[in-house]
Amino acid sequence: MKENRFNELIQKTRDFLSWAVRFVTYDIWRITENEVSGMRIFYFDLIKTIILAGRGFTNQNLSRKAAALTYNTLLSIVPLLAVLLGIAKGFGFQNNVRDQLMTSFPGHDEELTKAFGFVESYLAEAQGGVFIGIGLILLLYTVIMLISSIEDSFNEIWQVKKARSWYRKLSDYLAICIILPILLIASSGISIFVSTIQNFVVGQFQFFSPMTNIMLKTLPFITASLAFAGLYIALPNTKVKFMNGLIAGVLAGCAFQIFQYIYISGQIWVSRYNAIYGSFAALPLLLLWLQLSWLICLFGAELAYASQNVKKFDFERDTKNISRRYKDFLTLLIATLIVKRFVKAGHPYTADELSSQNCIPIRLTTSILYLLQETGIIIEVTWGDDERVIHYQPAVDVNRLSVSLLLTRLDRFGSEHFKVDRKVRFAPEWNALMKARNDFYQANQDVLLKDI
Numbered sequence: 001m002k003e004n005r006f007n008e009l010i011q012k013t014r015d016f017l018s019w020a021v022r023f024v025t026y027d028i029w030r031i032t033e034n035e036v037s038g039m040r041i042f043y044f045d046l047i048k049t050i051i052l053a054g055r056g057f058t059n060q061n062l063s064r065k066a067a068a069l070t071y072n073t074l075l076s077i078v079p080l081l082a083v084l085l086g087i088a089k090g091f092g093f094q095n096n097v098r099d100q101l102m103t104s105f106p107g108h109d110e111e112l113t114k115a116f117g118f119v120e121s122y123l124a125e126a127q128g129g130v131f132i133g134i135g136l137i138l139l140l141y142t143v144i145m146l147i148s149s150i151e152d153s154f155n156e157i158w159q160v161k162k163a164r165s166w167y168r169k170l171s172d173y174l175a176i177c178i179i180l181p182i183l184l185i186a187s188s189g190i191s192i193f194v195s196t197i198q199n200f201v202v203g204q205f206q207f208f209s210p211m212t213n214i215m216l217k218t219l220p221f222i223t224a225s226l227a228f229a230g231l232y233i234a235l236p237n238t239k240v241k242f243m244n245g246l247i248a249g250v251l252a253g254c255a256f257q258i259f260q261y262i263y264i265s266g267q268i269w270v271s272r273y274n275a276i277y278g279s280f281a282a283l284p285l286l287l288l289w290l291q292l293s294w295l296i297c298l299f300g301a302e303l304a305y306a307s308q309n310v311k312k313f314d315f316e317r318d319t320k321n322i323s324r325r326y327k328d329f330l331t332l333l334i335a336t337l338i339v340k341r342f343v344k345a346g347h348p349y350t351a352d353e354l355s356s357q358n359c360i361p362i363r364l365t366t367s368i369l370y371l372l373q374e375t376g377i378i379i380e381v382t383w384g385d386d387e388r389v390i391h392y393q394p395a396v397d398v399n400r401l402s403v404s405l406l407l408t409r410l411d412r413f414g415s416e417h418f419k420v421d422r423k424v425r426f427a428p429e430w431n432a433l434m435k436a437r438n439d440f441y442q443a444n445q446d447v448l449l450k451d452i
Helices: 002-025 039-059 062-091 094-104 109-128 134-157 166-204 206-234 242-269 271-312 316-320 324-343 351-358 362-374 403-412 427-444
Strands: 378-382 390-394
Touching: 039 271, 062 094, 062 109, 062 134, 062 166, 062 271, 094 109, 134 166, 134 271, 206 242, 206 271, 242 271, 324 351, 324 362, 324 390, 324 403, 351 362, 362 378, 403 427
Parallel strands: none
Antiparallel strands: 378 390
8 A cells, every 4th residue: 555655656756747847848938928927927937037047058158158258357357457547546546446456356365466566567667658559559459358258258148149349349348447447436435434334323323233234244245236237238239128137237246245255265275275386376266266257247147138038938949940931931021021111111120029029039030130131131220329229121122122032042041062963963853943943933023022
């Protein structure tokens, strides 16, 4: 009797696990908002967001990107600090910025002290005239390339294939370099202000003392969260919604601060490691800190992307197994919608609008749009004030953009330079295919997309 109950329990467990796996991998992606209501929508979107972020972390190999950013950061530490301190020095706040950097990155006093020494030498040489011109250009170039590599990683996460132009990189990145010292000074001022209030409260109002202690303890979390949120919203070359960037920034900022505390505590455990390697131990520890910090940063960007686009990943499994006929239909549909909107002189479509208004998964939408651009059917245009939001218009005269022209370009897109003998040995097969294709093209050469 007990054995039967045990076997029944095992079978129920297997059935539940089988159902759970199928639900999170297939069924949940086919549930639309019309089929559920209330908090179930929130729970399902939360599950989808976590799955999408974890899947993106694995599929896009974020650990490799974090390693590349670690290398770029290590090479750019001195030039970046030189730019920040140089700008702060122009305002007379270089000491405040230096103190705030020491406070913001505890456990790295030795590395920062050495870096500040290199920076002082760098700036002294620049002021002396040795590095004027070429030296300053190389310094700014190094900083711009670091921020550009971060943007490229974010763009890849957000499925953005076009980076900023060099003009926008110069203007936007230099703005970041100017704003960052100001934010550091503001953060330092807030810390001093809260500490002053705490000293006053301790002397006058004992009741409010715990509140000020909580404010001081949470201030690093707030600062880190706002820094990550600003990074996620401003750096990708696409429109990131404020709430999605803020939520991802809060999670990444809290994770970063927790990791900071663990890292500082862990340095006590590696005292033997320091005894063996001496001052050289700072380098591998710095590399470890940079690697894990970039992993947190990139995973936060993945969360921002997943949370903003979670509703557009319905039927994702079907998207990967889409038939050629249905993909041709969606390609024709998207091209037709863009053409008709253009003929009516309306606002050009964005990828998000095409996806949400027509129930087409976002990844399938972006891949089709990219294919249509590569074949010269559509082009990217800017519309409005935000240049990061890409719109699409026809690249061909709509009076000759027919179904035949569209499918001809799609069929011929790509390489055909292989060693298969289509002139003699396999000529019948090739000629049969070409005859079928040409008959179809001729039958649809007068069907314009704008008239469908």
